[in-house]
Amino acid sequence: MVNPHQTSLGVTGIVLLLGIPLAAIVLSGVRWIIGLNRVPRLLSAILLILWLAGLIICSSVALNVLRDFDAKSTYYTENEIRIDPDEILYLTMDEEFISNNYDYYENEALYGDLSKIIVTKNNELYLSPAIVDITVSDSKQSTIEIHYSSRGETRSQALRRAENTEYTWIQSGNTIYFQPFFKIGEGEKWRSQKVELSLIVPEGQIIEVDDNLNNIMDYDSHWIPYNVAGNKWIMTSNGLKKYRKEVSKNESNNSMHSLFSVFVKSFQISYHQI
Numbered sequence: 001m002v003n004p005h006q007t008s009l010g011v012t013g014i015v016l017l018l019g020i021p022l023a024a025i026v027l028s029g030v031r032w033i034i035g036l037n038r039v040p041r042l043l044s045a046i047l048l049i050l051w052l053a054g055l056i057i058c059s060s061v062a063l064n065v066l067r068d069f070d071a072k073s074t075y076y077t078e079n080e081i082r083i084d085p086d087e088i089l090y091l092t093m094d095e096e097f098i099s100n101n102y103d104y105y106e107n108e109a110l111y112g113d114l115s116k117i118i119v120t121k122n123n124e125l126y127l128s129p130a131i132v133d134i135t136v137s138d139s140k141q142s143t144i145e146i147h148y149s150s151r152g153e154t155r156s157q158a159l160r161r162a163e164n165t166e167y168t169w170i171q172s173g174n175t176i177y178f179q180p181f182f183k184i185g186e187g188e189k190w191r192s193q194k195v196e197l198s199l200i201v202p203e204g205q206i207i208e209v210d211d212n213l214n215n216i217m218d219y220d221s222h223w224i225p226y227n228v229a230g231n232k233w234i235m236t237s238n239g240l241k242k243y244r245k246e247v248s249k250n251e252s253n254n255s256m257h258s259l260f261s262v263f264v265k266s267f268q269i270s271y272h273q274i
Contacts, residue, residue, distance in 0.1 A: 010058070013054045016050050068152060070152075072150070072151050072192075073152070073156075081201075084174075085140060088206045091208070091213060096177075126184075128180065131178070132147075133224060134233075137200045142201045142205065144198070146196075147196040147198070148163065148165050148193075161191055161193060205235045207233045231243075
């Protein structure tokens with residue numbers, strides 16, 4: 001995940017870049033205390049050379065890292081959801097994934113702001129995916145599109161990193177379980193890898209979204225209602241709308257009959273009390 005050689009160079013460069021000026025300040029204080037008129041030229045030259053070396057090392061490491069972000073590549077997979085259109089589609093978090101991996105997390109804030117990046121004790125890097133849109137399908141088929149992206153020095157390198165990114169979702173009956181994290185490929189560095197999920201369902205499909213998906217909803221995408229998590233929705237030709245159960249004519253008549261019966265009984269009780 002991290003290049004040890006590059007990390008060592010970076011730390012060395014920062015120590016020299018920041019440490020030498022501090023050493024010079026301390027040296028000036030000592031010189032003033034003991035009454036020296038000036039610092040020996042040789043010592044000044046050595047400090048200057050070390051500081052320049054730190055500057056060169058930091059610049060070199062920074063340029064190498066920035067070069068590794070030059071190109072971007074993306075690929076996606078399309079996955080079929082098998083569900084009867086008359087069934088409600090439930091979307092929820094894969095809680096079992098969290099319970100099975102909880103002991104391996106150094107960061108225990110799994111549902112807080114810090115849960116976007118998790119580093120395990122085995123030095124594995126997990127990041128949070130994002131559900132970026134829930135849109136209407138042109139057909140009767142429901143699908144999940146998973147878009148993987150990454151950066152690299154070249155497009156081919158970025159594509160390899162994107163392809164090595166691991167993410168899984170599970171369907172059980174009419175319920176979709178989304179894993180809360182995706183894993184950076186084995187031996188890969190973090191290079192702005194992303195996993196973005198798009199849910200595409202036919203018009204008329206009813207969707208119930210669990211509260212626990214709130215953290216991976218990308219509300220900045222403008223394709224997802226702000227309060228989508230914890231509510232029931234129906235897909236229309238214009239996108240998601242809050243689901244409200246339509247009352248049939250028989251149900252309406254029964255309701256009116258019940259209200260009328262209650263009114264009659266109340267009237268009779270009041271009449272007898274008079």
